Amino acid sequence: MEGFTVRAGDVLEARVRLPYEVGAWPAIWTWCDGDQEIDIFEYHPDNPDLLELTNHVRGANLYYRDPAISPGSWVDLRVEFGPRSVIWWVNGSKVFADRRGVGRAWHAYLIVNLSVCAGRYHPRPAPHVKEMSYQVQRLVVRRPAVLSEVLSDEVEVEVEAEAEVEAGADSAGP
Numbered sequence: 352m353e354g355f356t357v358r359a360g361d362v363l364e365a366r367v368r369l370p371y372e373v374g375a376w377p378a379i380w381t382w383c384d385g386d387q388e389i390d391i392f393e394y395h396p397d398n399p400d401l402l403e404l405t406n407h408v409r410g411a412n413l414y415y416r417d418p419a420i421s422p423g424s425w426v427d428l429r430v431e432f433g434p435r436s437v438i439w440w441v442n443g444s445k446v447f448a449d450r451r452g453v454g455r456a457w458h459a460y461l462i463v464n465l466s467v468c469a470g471r472y473h474p475r476p477a478p479h480v481k482e483m484s485y486q487v488q489r490l491v492v493r494r495p496a497v498l499s500e501v502l503s504d505e506v507e508v509e510v511e512a513e514a515e516v517e518a519g520a521d522s523a524g525p
Contacts, residue, residue, distance in 0.1 A: 374476030381459035411449035
């Protein structure tokens with residue numbers, strides 16, 4: 352496997368600003384060889400107070416609702432990829448422990464994206480929308496010292512990014 356992968360035991364922290372535009376589909380998630388998907392979050396402005404938090408590896412999810420979640424709001428996320436339980440925190444509060452985990456040997460690539468809904472599951476953007484974006488102000492993956500001694504990957508990875516997509520482009524989401 353080439354490049355940095357998130358592994359069992361890692362902790363991800365991110366600060367994101369959610370998009371305003373209906374049809375935007377921002378997400379941070381993991382993927383490897385057509386599998387190993389954990390959704391740190393997915394968001395759709397047509398469900399303005401809802402974040403989707405999902406462990407596709409072992410079948411667990413939560414539709415998390417909170418009035419602090421809204422178009423344009425800043426959201427702090429933390430996810431612990433535990434072998435026996437994936438745990439999500441939103442804005443400093445522990446909101447979901449799936450009690451399924453990812454297993455000890457799990458690893459996957461980290462994906463940060465903004466897809467555009469085509470109208471099948473969520474509304475497509477309005478015809479007048481020409482641009483949409485969401486911001487990722489901070490994204491850090493921390494690896495416990497015990498794991499970093501065994502693995503050769505970096506102990507900490509920081510990324511600053513702002514994702515922008517023109518509304519006219521259709522793309523598959525996570």
